[in-house]
Structure formats: C-alpha cells, structure tokens
Amino acid sequence: xxxxxxxxxxxxxxxxxxxxxxxxxxxxxxxxxxxxxxxxxxxxxxxxxxxxxxxxxxxxxxxxxxxxxxxxxxxxxxxxxxxxxxxxxxxxxxxxxxxxxxxxxxx
Numbered sequence: 141x142x143x144x145x146x147x148x149x150x151x152x153x154x155x156x157x158x159x160x161x162x163x164x165x166x167x168x169x170x171x172x173x174x175x176x177x178x179x180x181x182x183x184x185x186x187x188x189x190x191x192x193x194x195x196x197x198x199x200x201x202x203x204x205x206x207x208x209x210x211x212x213x214x215x216x217x218x219x220x221x222x223x224x225x226x227x228x229x230x231x232x233x234x235x236x237x238x239x240x241x242x243x244x245x246x247x
Contacts (some may be wrong), residue, residue, distance in 0.1 A: 160223075170235060206226065210224075210225035210229065
C-alpha cells in the first residue's frame with residue numbers, strides 16, 4: 141500500500157511541476173514576443189538588423205538549461221532544488237531582458 145501512495149505522490153509532484161513549467165513558459169512568451177518586436181524596430185532604426193535579437197536566444201537557452209536541471213532534481217524527488225532552479229531560470233531571463241531593453245531603447 142505504501143508503494144501506491146508513493147507512486148501517487150510522485151505523479152502529483154510531476155503534474156504540479158509541469159503545470160508550473162507551462163505557466164512559466166507562457167509568462168516568458170508573453171514577455172519575449174513584444175520585446176522581440178520592439179528590438180526589431182530599434183534594430184531597423186539603427187541599421188543593426190536582426191543581430192540585435194541574438195541575446196534573446198541566449199536568455200531562452202538559459203531557461204532551457206534551468207528546466208533540464210530542475211527536471212533532474214524532480215526525478216530524484218528533491219522538490220526544493222527543482223523549484224529553485226525553475227524559479228531562478230525564469231527570473232534570470234526576465235531581469236536580463238528588462239536591462240537589455242532598457243539599454244537598447246535608451247530609457
């Protein structure tokens with residue numbers, strides 16, 4: 141009976157984790173899509189072209205790296221580090237995106 145309870149708990153933990161991941165990806169998409177259009181306009185005005193969007197790909201890759209690390213901790217049933225990596229990998233691109241937009245737009 142204890143095995144079924146443990147299996148149910150792991151299933152619940154996985155469901156909750158991936159639900160939070162879906163929310164975080166939606167949040168990042170909601171922030172990155174308008175930022176990409178603003179940066180594209182700034183790049184066209186300054187004659188820089190699409191190269192101005194390159195840092196956005198590194199921010200998305202940092203989220204992907206954090207997600208992979210968090211998923212590894214989830215599979216080992218270490219929930220606090222898993223959610224820590226997930227939160228950190230979401231907040232870091234948001235903060236860096238803010239500073240990058242601030243620098244590129246001059247505001």
